[in-house]
Amino acid sequence: MTIQTARLSDPAVRAFVTAVNAHDREGFMRLLAPGATMADDGADRDPAEWIEAEIFATHGRLEVDNESRGGRVLVARHRNDTWGEMRTRRLFTVTQDGRISRFETGQA
Template sequence: MTIKPARLSDPAVRAFVNAVNSHDREGFMALLEPGATMSDDGSDRDLAEWIDREIFSSNGHMDVESESDGGRAVLARYRNDTWGEMRTRWTFTVEDDGRISRFETGQA
């Protein structure tokens, strides 16, 4: 079962998934706070390098299966041209202005 992005509870997470799936790098970056950080499988990564490699240059795509924590945590099938498809978890820290200051992902 997949949750359509338009049905995701948190507006920032909804916009994040839409930007990933439409390969909208500019829109994606506009969702992030200046100095935003991220981690992959528990290790902090260089955000710009990671998103280029794992999302935008490799056709990343998220199919969200479930959400929790008011929509700020999701389980998704994530696929890209490098790794194929895997079940992943994503958690988001969203600031009062609605922008994401941190996201964490990893295999679920």
């Protein structure tokens, strides 16, 4: 069963999913702390390149199935025009001011 985005527990993670699904690049980028980092399947990636390739250029979308650790760990179905749909696990590190300093994704 999918969790409605508005019901996600962590405000920064909720805003992340909202921005992805709305294809709101500017809103998405405002969520990231300066120097934010990310990893895909355990390998560090350039966040700007990954975000463009996996989300915005390919019409990425997230449907959250489960959340844990106060909403900072998600199991979600990620869809985009390149890969179709895959079940992913996402882990977020959020700063005290509510911005995302790191996110990690990988197949669940």
